[in-house]
Amino acid sequence: MHSCLLCAFLIFLLSFLLSSLSIPFYPSNSLSLFGDAQFSNNSITLTQETSCLSSSNSSNGIGRAFYDYPVRFLDISSNVTASFSCKFSFTITSSSPSCPLGDGIAFFITSNSGFFSVSNGYMGLPNEVSDPQDSYIAVEFDTNYDPSLGDINGNHIGIDANTILSLDSVDVTSLGFDLKSGKKMTAWIEYRDSSKKIKVWLGEDYEARPPAPVLESEIDLSKHLKEFMHVGFSASNGRGSAVHVVDQWRFKTSGVAPSTLPVETVQEEECLVCWPGDTGEDDQVSDFRRRDKREVRLALGLGGLALFVIFVLGILCFYYVFVLRRKGMIPGECNEGQSSRFQGSKVPRRLSLSEIRSATRGFNQNKIIGEGASAVVYEGALPSCGTVAVKRFSEVKQKGNLRNPFSNEFGTMAGCLRHKNLVQLQGWCCEKNELVLVYEYMPNGSLDRILHLRTHATKLLTWERRLNIILGVASALVYLHEDCERLIIHRDVKTCNIMLDADLNAKLGDFGLAEVYEHSCRTRDATLPAGTMGYLAPEYVYSGVPTVKTDVYSFGVVVLEVVSGRRPVDDNGVVLADWVWDLWEKGTVGEAVDHKLIGRYNKVEMERVLVVGLSCVHPNSKKRPTVKEAARMMKGEMPLPNLPAKKPTVKIQSVLPKQSEELLRFGHDEVNDTPWATPKTHFSRF
Template identity: 40%
Template sequence: MTLSSRKLLVFLTLFTLFHFKNHPFLLVLAINVSFDFPSLTIRNLTLLGDSYLRSGVVGLTRDVTVPSSSAGSIIYNNPVQFYDPESNITASFSTRFSFSVINVNPTSYGDGLTFFLSRDNQTLGSYGEYLGLVNSSQPTKNKFIAVEFDTKLDAYFNDPSDQHIGLDINTLKSIKTANPISSGIDLKSGNLITAWIDYKNDLRVLKVFMSYASSKPKEPVLAVNIDLSQYLREALYVGFSGSTEGSTELHLIENWTFETFGFIPARRKSHRPHNVSDSSVITPVIPISSSGDKPHKRLGLGLGIAGPAFFCAFLVVFGYVSVKKWKKIKTFKSFKAEIVTGPREFSYKELSAATRGFHSSRIVGRGAFGNVYKAMISQGTFAAVKRSKHLHEGQTEFLAELTIIAGLRHKNLIQLLGWCAEKGELLLVYEFMPYGSLDNVLYQDTEQGTLLSWPVRQNIAVGLASALSYLHQECEQQVIHRDIKTSNVMLDVNFNARLGDFGLARLMDHDKSPVSTLTAGTMGYLAPEYLHCGKATEKTDVFSYGVVILELACGRRPFERETQGQKLTNLVDWVWELYGEGNIIDAADKRLNGEFEVEDMRKLLLVGLSCTNPDSMARPTMRRVLQILNGEAEPLFVPQKKPSLTFSFGLPALEDIVSDSD
């Protein structure tokens, strides 16, 4: 602990004692909030997803000239309190903002934007009809109040027309909607539109006004009689979200004012008990005593006892913190000495600047290692930065990933650009993958524009097989990845597969037997023998690859609950059952609408089954898989019935395992 830190600690201690001595009955009440942003700045706002700030204007979706799918949101940094439990008052609120919806291609429209109140400051949903407000896989998870300005008709959410406004509470199925065209407002005109949203808690009514001018109209476009007090019982964040799907539509916010009103000004709380009403206050009679100095003596005695005790406690805490920091510095120095030479060493200052101080708006992924940030390391050049603050917990994974990837070179592996180990943090710098992971793209809930085509899926299968063949057979030391899954397969700008996340990988000589380790990986991708004895081999990687291949072909996750009931369906078992019935093509992803070569689909499904054979000895090598997919070898024989495999002792029930896993 530095000298300045010690001074700060002493100051805070003295300040706390003085504060509570002089203000023991200070009452903190909810206060009215007001802010006015003639132009928007990053100082007061958090940007998430694809949103960006340019010349005081926030764009919620990507500024592109070709159709894309995008979602973004901006959130006021500080939560707003709408309810005061002390006075049992719910605040009213009013907001005004100017926005425009611009489109370089008028035929490529959708989807719109929202003004929302939400419980958390990480509100970012899916693109498309979800308006960047709710997640497509968990549409009821986010709790919010929102006014939507929708520019696309979506029958699933009961939209009345291709442009409308509506009040939404915890779902995008609006409570009430209105068509702004009837008020002379065209959302898609590209003109600057000013909107006012007023909620009067005493009148239990929410109104939305819209105009091309800066003056507020007399009549609202939408009026909803509703009591929002039950939804305003906690502090909420306020902001905007927007989304597109296969569109060039832009959603811009140019200015914003917001205020709450109706709270009673804060006042000093009286000394009377809470349960005494104003009408029954009794003024206490204070007897005059000749021993008026007794309270002072008692105070002096208390301080005489508490003072030394507090000082001793302070010394203990100071000693503990100092020793802990000394050990941390020593460990960190020895750790940096272990790092191999090769990739560039970045400074912490460089990476902090490249990620805008590791701002939450730059987060593009999260994992066991830590958050992943989008970074601009040079003009126009982006990278992905994996960051962990847990030095001791992350050191093993950090060294594993750095040591392994630094020596690997393959077009289907993510390239490591550099690393950093400063300020008690571990950071890895990779090339940036614009489409994110295969998991994100494959399972997007979409009806147009972003579905992975059959040729792209075949290319991903071949690319991943090529990367694993390289790791297993072509490296000087064989690399067992141990965590192959769709979320660790990234897609580059051309949708080529790039295998990443080597935090669980292990190096071994080709002529050595596998090293027995604790079971690690992700449930659904783990081979049965790996679950049984925790021994990772190239055949356990083959099994995981097989599951990914079946996901690609079927568009289904390794485990899915049936529509009716809670029973889990195992993807491997489901495909094998169809294969036994002679209907394996029925396993193909229905979203492809039959747009694939039947024999190629059959080949890929059979490769997936052969790789997931419970008998590890019956699985092909990744080199053989690559040859089969490239038409250089015949597919392996796959039995009509899935082989059974028994162990000397039982494993926990599959549903029990899955229910306890992520």
């Protein structure tokens, strides 16, 4: 309790000091940099000098920088869209006389900071947005002429919405500007929702905005803006070479109050992002409040004292919450220190315990829709989200290297995992002894329930829907393994954790066992194997080292389970993977098809999926395909693998420590006969 109060007091003090002293909140650690971007002399250098010959075939010719904290652009309850103003200085300097210039620089607003292009060209922007959940708006300062993109020349400003093809553009050469001159220029960007217009000014004097914009375009951004968006910059060199630099950036919204920390500590009339050395207000922008010089001097005078007090309190809070809790000296309370690490950094909203109780009618037993080893799931209703699934975690005593499922799942999901085939985290609550995660509601429950328990509903699972579910799970795993900014190994892929929406589309959930790594990480730590029998890869059971190939094995079991309608291990102890391997050896693998399909399927397509499923459960992990390869093979985009005539035998030596009895107990009186099998999640009611 004391730790939560201390953190709350610290946040309040930060909020009070920042709002009353008007000190701009924009430390460099609130920026995320990707690709070639780096900090240099209080500026953001987005691209580096390169050889144009090497950059043409490189994936390192881009740089991106975005503000870590999502900005609220849309009030869903009132359907009000924010207006915004942006001002920044930039320079584009040719770095090699023998090479053409780079592509240019773009200011962007995006719903997903992770889906931008990672290859050269297009200023690092996506060619087009294919997923309706993603959206972006960009103002490009283009220095590369590409007729295929509709460019008017190699020195223009354009406005993009969900595609690199500009909606509107202007040649700035005739206005006396050369974007690639190496001179520092200042851009002003303003959008007014009342007039549905976006305006862009360009000048060389940072203090005085020109009277007339260089570009004015009618566009309704409410059709492109989501509730929360990220703001930032992107640049690329393509086949050329240039250094793209941004500094003195300021940004603000009006009309919609921000609602995530630390953004919510800034008053509506104040600058949302002020960085660096930008102490004055814009005389030309009417909604930037003019500050009295004495107030600024007071802020600067007291700023040092305030920062010192904050620094001391921060050290005390860190020691009390993190150090003591990790040593086990603060038992039985919500780990506020850990939750504050994620608070406000991503879209999920913090909810009060009273809101959670109201949504679930006091955790009413009749609202339970699922129960697992560490949590109970309730159906609930929130005014801002509609029907939701409320996952209430029970208190877990941590031993050895076993982690609290809430901390692990929250830490993974708070990383803004946004994908159409992942169950989306809507909010969270960490209050008193309650640990709660709030997810979007899946009206058709789990795949396990429909496949095995709801006999009357199994007829809904036509072959076309089953294949769509398999490909949906594959898409989610490809995102976790390859497309996410960090490598995520799920470790618990099974039908219980695959949820179905109203249209029976698959969404992978339950990240309580997930492991997160940097993509550059070459080795994995050995852990106590966790998961469910029948889904675990043999090498993982014995080594305790999770890899993407252990997820591939679990995915392969899911494929065989969906096709056959059989459980991974049936009541007689028959292992599904072994059973299908036996059919393959006999040349009768087609007999594995679920009889409830009564022959209503494409035989060639079905056998192709079964072969891919078997390749995924190959005992030798090196012989398994990646999930992306498996999906392509099922779609007929790649040739099928050459499977051995019979299930191969692979020798694996256990590396589990002999003295692991205490770890294996994990709150049980007796050691489990199958220590790698955690209690199976079940959804007994729907």
